Amino acid sequence: MLVSPQQMLDAEADWMNAHGNAGTLMEKAGLGISRAIAGHFPPHLRRGTLVLALGPGNNAGDACVAARPFAAAGWTIRWIAACPERPLSDLTQKNLAALGECAKKLNSAHEPDPDWPRPLVVVDGLLGIGARPPLRGPVAAATQWINHWRTVHNAFTVSIDLPTGLDGTTGEADTHCIVADLTATVCQPKTGLVTDNASPYVGRLEVIPLPELQPAGDTTHQVTTRQMLAAWLPRPAHDQHKSTAGRVLVVAGSPGMTGAAALTAHAALRSGAGLVTIITHPSSIDQVAARCAPEIMVQPFPSDDHIDWKSFDAVALGPGLGANSDTLACNILRQCPLPVVVDADALNALSRLSVAERSPLLDQPAGPRILTPHPGEFRRLANDLTGTRAERARAFTERHPGSVLLLKGQRTLTGSQDGPLLANPTGHAGMATAGMGDTLTGICAAFAARGLAPAISAAAAAWIHGRAAEIASFLGPRHTAVDSLTASDVIDHIGSALDDLRTL
Numbered sequence: 001m002l003v004s005p006q007q008m009l010d011a012e013a014d015w016m017n018a019h020g021n022a023g024t025l026m027e028k029a030g031l032g033i034s035r036a037i038a039g040h041f042p043p044h045l046r047r048g049t050l051v052l053a054l055g056p057g058n059n060a061g062d063a064c065v066a067a068r069p070f071a072a073a074g075w076t077i078r079w080i081a082a083c084p085e086r087p088l089s090d091l092t093q094k095n096l097a098a099l100g101e102c103a104k105k106l107n108s109a110h111e112p113d114p115d116w117p118r119p120l121v122v123v124d125g126l127l128g129i130g131a132r133p134p135l136r137g138p139v140a141a142a143t144q145w146i147n148h149w150r151t152v153h154n155a156f157t158v159s160i161d162l163p164t165g166l167d168g169t170t171g172e173a174d175t176h177c178i179v180a181d182l183t184a185t186v187c188q189p190k191t192g193l194v195t196d197n198a199s200p201y202v203g204r205l206e207v208i209p210l211p212e213l214q215p216a217g218d219t220t221h222q223v224t225t226r227q228m229l230a231a232w233l234p235r236p237a238h239d240q241h242k243s244t245a246g247r248v249l250v251v252a253g254s255p256g257m258t259g260a261a262a263l264t265a266h267a268a269l270r271s272g273a274g275l276v277t278i279i280t281h282p283s284s285i286d287q288v289a290a291r292c293a294p295e296i297m298v299q300p301f302p303s304d305d306h307i308d309w310k311s312f313d314a315v316a317l318g319p320g321l322g323a324n325s326d327t328l329a330c331n332i333l334r335q336c337p338l339p340v341v342v343d344a345d346a347l348n349a350l351s352r353l354s355v356a357e358r359s360p361l362l363d364q365p366a367g368p369r370i371l372t373p374h375p376g377e378f379r380r381l382a383n384d385l386t387g388t389r390a391e392r393a394r395a396f397t398e399r400h401p402g403s404v405l406l407l408k409g410q411r412t413l414t415g416s417q418d419g420p421l422l423a424n425p426t427g428h429a430g431m432a433t434a435g436m437g438d439t440l441t442g443i444c445a446a447f448a449a450r451g452l453a454p455a456i457s458a459a460a461a462a463w464i465h466g467r468a469a470e471i472a473s474f475l476g477p478r479h480t481a482v483d484s485l486t487a488s489d490v491i492d493h494i495g496s497a498l499d500d501l502r503t504l
């Protein structure tokens, strides 16, 4: 559910009227924020430096609570009062004191101390949901040094509830709005966080559960959470075998794009599929097979276009298929009774059909369909739709009620006729690289083959895909800069993302 800042403030006021003490809520929220930071930097694994930028409100208290497990694990803790003319709130002072001697005050924040251990994490506890841009005075100065540290000193920035300078309702941002690598939003995500305006500022989004508060809000638009996913993704049954674990058919690859077929198939294999078979252009078979692990079967397109659907549970259709396979792609879409994840050149084939030919394939398909366009492919499929990404996604699923839409991008959206619009919170900008969509298609097809409903397969795949990218970049044994991530790195960490999800 999305809530406006006002709805959240109302829920907080109700709780305060009934219980009169914000301390217990701060304790829970702060420890949840701490766990979210630990999802990138487990405090016992790498001992770095945590800098707390404290404002006059209770976000600053949350930041101090969040720092406690890091202090206990031996991190260097520094804090700075961003508005020296205003006192820190009573709860902030109490939780700052609880950090003990290891939390030292900074009088200015021109540059980070070169002797501080890395990683360097800065927590933006400046302003909360009660504030709105424009930024003024010392807070505006604080957001500028935090953004400078991020750009020049590779600081990882964590915002509590919303990046300071972002309007929680509209997502409009002040010029000096914090660019948050992680936004830990308490209780429910605020409407502004998932708007198109907010995408340069919000980064990874983590919703910190706080069931004590019960705000009203918009249930038709949600952020996918770990709690939802854990209920959706079953562990394998003791008595399953490879033919019941999910059989994926990958229809992909062509001369020059054999890697797309291999990436899709490997992602499906790592996402729990029991059997993975690629069918590809006869001229590419040897190259595709050479790229694949021995577990993956590789066969040529059948000469008569006949595929025995009983041998499979789901299909991944389109990655690297090239522009000469429109007939094959459209025939599969006409005939296949199984869930089909429709990507890349299969989407382009659909775009090239007339509306009269395309509509029945999307509105009354022969089986479940999950369409996974990136924004370029989406424009080709529905170039008449206008409005925000969310509005266009909704309009598309209303127009084509028989298909699930997985609209990729920085905040990937899953839309379906009868479910809420789901915004994906995981992932980072290092995912903007070749083959990443092919990987997502493989994960999604494996989940559909394992029996998950189409919309759930799509939303779960987007979450796992993004989380695998985070683990590869921040936690994996060979973690490196975000911008050196490859699609193959993501595939290598799908298993860690599944594990991570199950160790809530």
Ligand SMILES: NC(=O)C1=CN([C@@H]2O[C@H](COP(=O)(O)OP(=O)(O)OC[C@H]3O[C@@H](n4cnc5c(N)ncnc54)[C@H](O)[C@@H]3O)[C@@H](O)[C@H]2O)[C@@H](O)CC1
Pocket: 256, 257, 258, 259, 260, 261, 318, 319, 320, 321, 322, 344, 345, 374, 375, 376, 377, 408, 409, 434, 435, 436, 437, 438
């Ligand atoms: N190793 C391989 O074999 C690879 C094969 N690939 C295949 O190459 C084929 C062509 O796919 P491409 O997606 O590269 O080409 P497309 O022509 O479908 O898409 C590129 C166009 O879409 C726009 N676009 C893409 N992402 C966008 C975004 N986030 N926002 C706005 N616009 C965006 C670009 O500006 C560009 O105009 C597909 O079959 C694909 O599966 C690619 O996945 C790359 C790797």
Ligand SMILES: Nc1ncnc2c1ncn2[C@@H]1O[C@H](COP(=O)(O)OP(=O)(O)O)[C@@H](O)[C@H]1O
Pocket: 344, 373, 374, 408, 409, 410, 411, 412, 426, 427, 428, 429, 430, 431, 432, 433, 434, 435, 436, 437, 438, 439, 440, 465
């Ligand atoms: N800036 C970003 N932040 C988070 N995820 C991103 C970002 N850019 C791209 N992605 C993700 O990476 C994938 C790219 O898919 P796509 O463009 O189809 O790649 P390809 O066609 O090369 O396989 C999508 O899942 C998308 O959501």
